[in-house]
Amino acid sequence: MKWDIPLEEWVHPGNLGCQGCGGALAMRLALKALGPDTVAVIPACCWSVIDGLFPVHALQVPVFHTAFETAAVAASGIKAAKVVQGRKTTVLAWAGDGGTFDIGLQALSGAAERNEDIVYACYDNEAYMNTGIQRSSATPLGTWTTTTPDERPESRPKKNIMEIMAAHRIPYAATCTPAYPEDLVAKFRKAKEMRGTRFIHILSVCPPGWKMPSDQAIEAMRLAVLSRVFPLYEIEGGLSYTVNLWPDEEVAVEDYFRMQGRFRPLFEDPALLEQVRGHVEDQWATLVRRHERTHPADRSAPIPG
């Protein structure tokens, strides 16, 4: 594959991200695709810290920090002003899983229903990591967090945010992860060229919260995709599904779970592990069926872009 990720950097070297932070990697790649005529809107999340302490900040685009539940709507307001002023600036809402799946869902649904002309990216590290690893509705079944301790690990499956967004029939929704940088950049590029609400769901490793060494951060996100726990796909118009990566090797879900301390309850409860494996298989099968309905002749559509 041809490597065509731009060399220009829009994130200054040096920021307050933890070692191995998937959110920091994702922002760097996303801005390479969106370019400098972008405004970033950041609600309460790790990135409200990563961007830096006043008077310095890490991004080379304007950043508007806003309240936890308002990323999508503050971005809508900024976009409205830019339109009134006759500017074509891309407005990027950049929120964590708490700010997207939980507290920000109402404003996100409102923006998506109105089809606001914004790019909304959720970097999902599957818990409230900035406040010290509390569970969110993005936390997977069987996971340890500080509010789902070993004795009572997370008892519900992860909320399917992609299906919620698809139900709004927005022009574009896609999953990606910085472990597949060409795919991530291609999806942000594609999003940039479209109009309306574009939603990008980024699986984003958090070594301190996932209880794993930071030098395995990329490996963890890669195994999430290969084990089909986090498939890479796109939904256009809410109905057309395209799987972008077909894992060609058999990677067991245990290979992904075992490298992370947060999944230790799964290895102490075989029934729970089987339940999780069943969810992953069902979700993958559903996705494949939808892909095949969209692409009757072609089972392996290429990576976009």
Next chain:
Amino acid sequence: MSERHLLTGNHAAAYGALLSRVQVISAYPITPQTTIVEELSEMVASGRLAAKFITVESEHSAMAACVGASAAGARAYTATSGQGLALMHEMLHWAVGARLPIVLSNVTRAMAPGWSIWSEQTDFLSQRDVGWMMLFAESVQEAQDFVIWLYRVAEQVYLPGMVAMDAFILSHTSEPLIIHDQDRVDAYLPPFEPLYDLDPAEPRAYGGLVARDHYYEIRYKMYENMERAGPLLAEAGAEFGEVLGFPYGAVDTYMLDDAEYVLVSAGAMSSNVRYAVRLLRERGIKVGMLRLVVFRPFPFDEVRLHLGGRAKVAVLDRNMSPGHSGIFAQEVRAALSLGAPATDVYGYVLGIGGRDIRVETVIEVVEDLLAREQPQRCLYVGVKGLPIGPARPGAEIRPLEPLRSEVAP
């Protein structure tokens, strides 16, 4: 030329936004505010107003959209009421801290439960400590003009402002309204030229993480600008008279010069207070009215000047801070404590949940005031079956007795 129309307070507020040439409107419907946003929707749809209207899914989002739009350099407007203003509360703080000159019209409404859509000021006054400029409109004309007046000053001090208009009594009552000539409003209120507008050519961060060595100074600048807002409102209020024919100030007075007794009022009830004052004067009672127009920044000097040395002051509060007293009464007492000739302040709470404040009600209050000899913290007017008095019979404030020093046996 300016035109005279018969319109409601809500339509007047919409005309205030139209004449101010707002660029982004974001609002959520709530009774009794709805006709403001209906009127604005038509103005935008017909092209009379060149603005983007964002029909959000909540008041919290309405203010968040205004925050985003204003930060990006647009003149932003919203309108709400009661529960909606309460839901906005977090973003009201954000608008101030981000130093955004947004203007909001709030139709003051009683808080639930029980569900009430009727007039009360507690929703508005609960936002007292957020840091918005706060004005109370008495008439349909003021419901329109205060929007324009506020933008003028808000964009000088980079602080937002809100106008209170009484539910139904002002929002849905038609009165003659002068809709100003657009050219004259343009002369009074120039286009918004923001200092910062999220321009990618100047990639700054706004509102991010700040440590203890900077936060206080950032806030201090905000407090300082709120102090500047007082004289600027006075200046802009006088200029409103010169350019548009209606002079405005922090307070409004009626028959005050020789008054021994003063009624302190705010909002639409002031019209009945004014009429009651005239009737009481016919009976030979030397009474006058001080109407608070600007509530934040609080007109300390005007209150000390007009109230100090009067025989008695009665503060009429269509609101209540449980465990203390009506909010205007608290504010008036606090201002008088800063050095003013002695006077006694009597707090009266009335009109809660839209209960009528009639001319007769005001006369009853003055009769009660004349009969009392000890200033009272909080006297309730018009509770069914009860005379005017404190919450518990016999709980009147009494002259203080000296503290006893002996040890109990």
